[in-house]
Amino acid sequence: MDIEAPGEAKELPKIHRLDESVVNRIAAGEVIQRPVSAVKELVENSLDASSTSISVVVKDGGLKLIQVSDDGHGIRHEDLPILCERHTTSKLSKYEDLQSIKSMGFRGEALASMTYVGHVTVTTITKGQLHGYRVSYRDGMMEHEPKACAAVKGTQIMVENLFYNMIARRKTLQNSADDYTKIVDLLSRFAIHYIDVSFSCRKHGAARADVHSVATSSRLDAIRSVYGLSVARNLIKIEASDNDPSSSVFEMDGFISNSNYVVKKTTMVLFINDRLVECTALKRALEIVYSATLPKASKPFIYMSIILPPEHVDVNVHPTKREVSLLNQEVIIEKIQSVVESMLRNSNESRTFQEQTVESSPSVPSITNNESHLNPSPSGSKSQKVPVHKMVRTDSSDPAGRLHAYLYKKPQNHLEMNSSLTAVRSSVRQRRNLRETADLTSIQELINDIDSKCHSGLLDIVRQCTYVGMADDVFALLQHNTHLYLANVVNLSKELMYQQVLRRFAHFNAIQLSESAPLQELLMLALKEEELDLECNENDDLKMKIAELSTCVPCDPLWLRLYKPLIFCR
Ligand SMILES: Nc1ncnc2c1ncn2[C@@H]1O[C@H](COP(=O)(O)OP(=O)(O)OP(=O)(O)O)[C@@H](O)[C@H]1O
Ligand SMILES: [Mg+2]
CATH class of the missing domain: 3.30.230.10 (Ribosomal Protein S5; domain 2)
Structure with missing residues (x-):
């Protein structure tokens, strides 16, 4: 802390009037805080101009380019010279009008602010004109006289190099990746309120819009198209x-x-x-x-x-x-x-579980949503082939995830057999597996045992259930009709593999190992592990004998997996 020496009075700070350009730039920095604020102002202007279609193009999160085009009433040629001056507006005349104002704009500051922190170009045409006008602005002023140009109905406003003269803000924004997301979010919001206006928003050069809503009469349809089905339902x-x-x-x-x-x-x-x-x-x-x-x-x-x-x-x-x-x-x-x-x-009081659908992409609300946005997008999603190992059974009638694929049901009667679909399926199956099961009596007995113990109610649940999700490491949540079940996935998988092995016995493909597997050791391991599980009493000699005997069978790792349950006959 400085202590003033007596008699050494410091000169008091002098108050002076700020230069108008400084005032304007400070005010502009408050109105246009980031690219999304500029987009909001421009879209609100388009809505105030009774537009029915508004499209936004953004480059580099809005720092390089923001372009908003509408089909509204346009701007009169004679208004262009003062369009971007501060406090010029067509929406308010006296302070009292604020009490009943219906338009979103009223200050006449938005466009002016943009010209103090970026380069603004306006192209516009009004009803009855043969051509439009284009003019660029800087610091509230026209850079040149409006030039005649070809134009489609309405107004297009381009803001380039936003914050070119505000180094610190530009730097902060350059490092933030989420400005485009904010713009998409903003457009999504407008799109579900102004349902009679169609909106689109895309990155410059991108073929697909991230927000794409069409005019509709139903709010729920608009929400569905913008935020996705998972929200709307x-x-x-x-x-x-x-x-x-x-x-x-x-x-x-x-x-x-x-x-x-x-x-x-x-x-x-x-x-x-x-x-x-x-x-x-x-x-x-x-x-x-x-x-x-x-x-x-x-x-x-x-x-x-x-x-x-x-x-x-x-x-x-x-x-x-x-x-x-x-x-x-x-x-x-x-x-x-x-x-x-x-x-x-x-x-x-009533809660329902919807069947999960396999979606090709995560959801972001894009209006085309991203069942996007971050919803990711309803209107843009294409169905994609899911790799087998990533398949999730989401619909019991969908063959992609059916669990009963292994439980081949023999046709019940002649008629069924004659149905063309059944015949095709059966011939394909026969071509794949010449015989469904081996002829061995022991295998047949094990299969008969399974079939005789089959619980029809449980079988139906397994066949018709829908996978909801994993409740923890072991239990999966399944929905069957209106009931929810917890299924022990470990036990189910064991049973599934066991039954699969029995039914495909003798029809496994051979796998050639580069080095032969130490079968005897593996068998001993399996036998000992089984002993722990089942508390069997076989002594080590007997196990060794079984292992030796079993080593005579061809060296196929699948053998080992199916051998274990067979030896112990479960
Ligand atoms: N897309 C457009 N279509 C037609 N006229 C427009 C459009 N954009 C701006 N204007 C005209 O330009 C004027 C100035 O726009 P600006 O956004 O700067 O101010 P404002 O909308 O009146 O008030 P605010 O600063 O609160 O937004 C508007 O009053 C309007 O007359
Ligand atoms: Mg405005």
Whole structure:
């Protein structure tokens, strides 16, 4: 700490007026905080211009290029000179208009801000014009007179080299890989609210859009197309309203996830008077309801649209318009919270397990979702061949994972035999395995033993079950009709291998080992291990004899596996 010497008074800091360019750049840095803020402003402008189709192209997470094209009403030629000046807008004239404002923009700051932190080019055409105009802007000013150009209906705005003059911010953003993800997420949110507008978002040069929604009349369809089937099928419709001026006036409708939806992160898409906003208090209140109501600590998916009288909403509370403040906010939140709670309680009484489908890619919501986004994507997924060792039995009627493939059922009657499909299958099977089983009486006896002990109920469960997942290292969860079963996978696998060995006895393929296996030693090992399992009393000499005798059989490792159960006749 510096201690001032007496009489040595420091000169007081002088206050001076900041240069306008500095003021503008500081203000711009607040409005456009990262590439996704620029995309939000541009998309909101397109929506304000009554567009029905909005497409976004992004390069390098938005730092190199953001391009938003729409088919809205366009910008008048005579407005182009002041388009990107600060505080120029077509949406507000006097302060009082804010009370009843319907458009998302009102400050006339967004485009100006972009010109202070990036290079902006606007191409636009209005109704009735023969050609459009293109003009570039820097620091709020036109760089040249608007040039006539070919244009399609609407406006295209390009922002290049964002934050070129803000070195620190550019560096921070260059290192963060998630800006494109944020942009996809933003577009996904708009797409499920503005369902009469089609949205697309893709990386520059990419053939496939990561968000691709088409105009639809059903909100649920929009959610399905954007966030994927796994989200859409687990949603409950929700509505609430109040019309008591002494407490609250609002109408709310939306969708919330039910007890079958299990994820670790909350997705809350909230629109208040058609503005995409955040409301931490409402989000917390709903998360509390979920954790208190549902047995699993799952985070919810919530889409909610709240409509209030415009004069009850203050839209001018945040530099990026991310938040709004509501009249009677606590009352509204409490009411919504109690409606959500009662819906959840009802839905939690019945819980269903959907059959898992084998998906080719993990889900990200891409609107084309990524049953993407990170949902990964419903509209873009192609079915892919799954390697046999990765196959999961997800549908008991799907031959890909059938467990009873080994249990060949002989045709019951002549008719069945004559069915063409059965005949083809049977001939293929015969070509593969000349005989189903060996002729040995001992084998036949073991097979008969299995068949005679077969429990028809259990067999049906095994045949028709659907694999849900592993409950732990040993038990798998299986669904059969409306019941859930825990199956010991170790025991099931042993039995499966044993029966497979019996039924394919003498028809295994031979495997040539480069060095012959020490059969006698292996047999001794197996015999001793069996002794532990079964507490048999054979002495070591007898075991040695069995091992010696057995070594006379051809050296096939499968022999060893099938030999063990045969010796002990189970
Ligand atoms: N895509 C577009 N189509 C038609 N007009 C547009 C478009 N984008 C911008 N404009 C016009 O340019 C004006 C300035 O846009 P800008 O986003 O800077 O301000 P704003 O939308 O009025 O307010 P805010 O700063 O709150 O967004 C708008 O008022 C609108 O008239
Ligand atoms: Mg705007």
